[in-house]
Amino acid sequence: xxxxxxxxxxxxxxxxxxxxxxxxxxxxxxxxxxxxxxxxxxxxxxxxxxxxxxxxxxxxxxxxxxxxxxxxxxxxxxxxxxxxxxxxxxxxxxxxxxxxxxxxxxxxxxxxxxxxxxxxxxxxxxxxxxxxxxxxxxxxxxxxxxxxxxxxxxxxxxxxxxxxxxxxxxxxxxxxxxxxxxxxxxxxxxx
Amino acid sequence: xxxxxxxxxxxxxxxxxxxxxxxxxxxxxxxxxxxxxxxxxxxxxxxxxxxxxxxxxxxxxxxxxxxxxxxxxxxxxxxxxxxxxxxxxxxxxxxxxxxxxxxxxxxxxxxxxxxxxxxxxxxxxxxxxxxxxxxxxxxxxxxxxxxxxxxxxxxxxxxxxxxxxxxxxxxxxxxxxxxxxxxxxxxxxxx
DNA sequence: TCCCGCGGATGACAGATGTCATGGGTGTGG
DNA sequence: CCACACCCATGACATCTGTCATCCGCGGGA
Numbered sequence: 001x002x003x004x005x006x007x008x009x010x011x012x013x014x015x016x017x018x019x020x021x022x023x024x025x026x027x028x029x030x031x032x033x034x035x036x037x038x039x040x041x042x043x044x045x046x047x048x049x050x051x052x053x054x055x056x057x058x059x060x061x062x063x064x065x066x067x068x069x070x071x072x073x074x075x076x077x078x079x080x081x082x083x084x085x086x087x088x089x090x091x092x093x094x095x096x097x098x099x100x101x102x103x104x105x106x107x108x109x110x111x112x113x114x115x116x117x118x119x120x121x122x123x124x125x126x127x128x129x130x131x132x133x134x135x136x137x138x139x140x141x142x143x144x145x146x147x148x149x150x151x152x153x154x155x156x157x158x159x160x161x162x163x164x165x166x167x168x169x170x171x172x173x174x175x176x177x178x179x180x181x182x183x184x185x186x187x188x189x190x191x
Numbered sequence: 192x193x194x195x196x197x198x199x200x201x202x203x204x205x206x207x208x209x210x211x212x213x214x215x216x217x218x219x220x221x222x223x224x225x226x227x228x229x230x231x232x233x234x235x236x237x238x239x240x241x242x243x244x245x246x247x248x249x250x251x252x253x254x255x256x257x258x259x260x261x262x263x264x265x266x267x268x269x270x271x272x273x274x275x276x277x278x279x280x281x282x283x284x285x286x287x288x289x290x291x292x293x294x295x296x297x298x299x300x301x302x303x304x305x306x307x308x309x310x311x312x313x314x315x316x317x318x319x320x321x322x323x324x325x326x327x328x329x330x331x332x333x334x335x336x337x338x339x340x341x342x343x344x345x346x347x348x349x350x351x352x353x354x355x356x357x358x359x360x361x362x363x364x365x366x367x368x369x370x371x372x373x374x375x376x377x378x379x380x381x382x
Numbered sequence: 383t384c385c386c387g388c389g390g391a392t393g394a395c396a397g398a399t400g401t402c403a404t405g406g407g408t409g410t411g412g
Numbered sequence: 413c414c415a416c417a418c419c420c421a422t423g424a425c426a427t428c429t430g431t432c433a434t435c436c437g438c439g440g441g442a
Contacts, residue, residue, distance in 0.1 A: 001262075004289035005196035012199055047286075071192075095238075098195030132418065145370030148399075161420055167400055177400080177428085179336030179370050325389065339429075352390055358430055368398085368429080 006041070006071075006101065013102045025050030029058050032066055039105050044072040044079060053079075053086045060087030067108040071101070077123035078189020080115070090114035129190045130172045138165040140191050143182045197232070197262075197292065204293045216241030220249050223257055230296050235263040235270060244270075244277045251278030258299040262292070268314035269380020271306070281305035320381045321363045329356040331382050334373045 007018045020035035022028055025046050032040050040059050044052040056068045068090075070083045075093040083091050089108040092100060093116070104114045131139070141151040148166075152159045166178050175181035185191050198209045211226035213219055216237050223231050231250050235243040247259045259281075261274045266284040274282050280299040283291060284307070295305045322330065332342040339357075343350045357369050366372035376382050 001283075001285045001287055001289045001292060002193055002196065005193065005200040008200040008203055008289075009196040092192075094192045096192055098192045098199075101192060134419065145366065145368055145372075145374055147367060157419095158421055160422060163400065164402095164421085165419095167402090170400075175336065176338060177336055181336075183336055323388065348389095349391055351392060354428095354430065355391085355432095356389095358432090361430075 003043075009098055010041075010102060010105070016102060016105055024048035025052060025055040028055040029062050032059060032063055037066055039067045039069060039108060041069045041071060041101075041105070044070060044074075044083075053082050056083065056086040056088050069104055069108060069114075074189075075116070075119055076187060076189035077119060077126045078129065080119050080123045080189075081128070082189065084115075091116070091119070093119070126188060129188070131169060131185070131190055135165050135169045135172070136185075136191065138162055139169045139178070139182055139185055142166060142178045143186075143191070194234075200289055201232075201293060201296070207293060207296055215239035216243060216246040219246040220253050223250060223254055228257055230258045230260060230299060232260045232262060232292075232296070235261060235265075235274075244273050247274065247277040247279050260295055260299055260305075265380075266307070266310055267378060267380035268310060268317045269320065271310050271314045271380075272319070273380065275306075282307070282310070284310070317379060320379070322360060322376070322381055326356050326360045326363070327376075327382065329353055330360045330369070330373060330376055333357060333369045334377075334382070 003021055003023070007021055010016050011018050019037055020031040022031045023046075025042075025048050028040060028042065028050075031037075040056075042052040042055050042059075046052050046055075050058075052070060052072070056070060059066055059068055068086075068088045069092065070079075070088045070090065071092045071094060072079055073094050075095075080091050090104045090113065092104055092114070096116075107114050137155060138151060138157075141154055146154070148159050148162045151157070152162045155162070157165075166181070169185070170176070170178060170181045173181040173184040175184055182191075194212055194214070198212055201207050202209050210228055211222040213222045214237075216233075216239050219231060219233065219241075222228075231247075233243040233246050233250075237243050237246075241249075243261060243263070247261060250257050250259055259277075259279045260283065261270075261279045261281065262283045262285060263270055264285050266286075271282050281295045281304065283295055283305070287307075298305050320327075328346060329342060329348075332345055337345070339350050339353045342348070343353045346353070348356075357372070360376070361367070361369060361372045364372040364375040366375055373382075
């Protein structure tokens with residue numbers, strides 16, 4: 001519904017034409033190629049296995065002439081960082097005024113980058129993700145309230161190892177327990 | 192951005208006119224009255240103190256002739272229940288096709304109720320919220336990973352009492368610890 | 383009147399969690 | 413070759429968490 005609504009909004013602009021819409025990240029590259037798109041507008045949170053950031057990287061790799069605009073619900077600095085690493089040209093949050101959307105499309109077509117300066121500052125001041133891949137796995141597995149034993153079974157680890165990884169993750173996030181660590185890592189876009 | 196986009200979408204329909212838009216729940220009743228709206232379209236998750244459900248109840252109380260359509264990101268059965276209790280005429284989730292939005296507006300104007308039958312069945316089979324107000328408070332306070340001592344201080348309770356309330360909440364949600372209880376209660380729309 | 387649910391509290395106990403020291407193996411870069 | 417980071421594990425320990433029994437006071441129904 002939101003996708004179709006944003007398409008309607010862009011369609012009202014005389015100089016912009018919506019040439020394709022897809023629901024899943026896996027379908028982005030194909031649709032963009034078939035429709036001859038000049039700009040791809042992607043949400044980070046999408047159904048399916050592929051996130052909008054993955055789709056952005058795929059577009060950048062396979063259709064380098066296509067500009068990528070990321071629109072997301074959550075203005076997490078970590079998202080911005082990862083979007084830039086994935087090769088995005090613009091990064092917008094959904095609670096920005098609607099006019100910024102069309103404006104961003106026009107500007108990336110002129111070769112400009114479009115980034116909220118406040119968010120950019122936050123992303124830079126925050127520092128990079130300090131978690132190792134395994135710490136991320138364990139933290140993600142702990143997010144739903146699983147017991148250490150469950151996590152150990154799911155990741156084929158010993159229970160003590162799970163405790164060790166969680167302990168380091170808790171310290172790196174400056175949290176006091178796993179729940180706080182999960183919340184902080186989520187806010188920072190590290191999961 | 193999403194609000195303006197949905198307004199653009201509805202504006203494309205010949206028989207529907209968007210007469211007002213507001214960002215915060217507190218402004219809904221005033222704007223609906225001033226604009227002479229026939230239908231109020233409300234999101235549950237809104238900035239400001241007033242949720243969309245509160246706004247729905249306010250509209251129902253002060254402008255009884257105005258139909259209320261709830262649109263929400265999360266199709267939680269508890270949300271549906273609370274929306275109906277607040278006097279909503281329609282309940283839509285945002286990942287439904289865009290056409291359903293205009294269709295719902297037309298149908299509530301004809302006096303019909305619009306509810307996804309799958310969600311209705313889920314809401315009925317799930318049973319009502321079993322939590323007492325205090326259990327809800329404590330569970331909400333525990334959601335961010337606070338220690339028992341923090342929660343006790345924040346709610347002016349003893350630490351043991353916090354443990355007791357959490358224990359009963361954990362049993363009522365059939366969870367194994369507080370984190371799981373929080374997740375389940377959130378999914379059910381009990382918080 | 384009596385019972386029951388709710389709010390609030392205490393104490394005791396078992397189990398889960400977080401920390402630390404310490405060990406091993408692997409791979410990568412200087 | 414050595415240092416270093418990462419991965420995985422164990423054991424010990426302190427603390428936090430979850431459960432249970434038990435108590436008090438209050439108010440609403442039967």
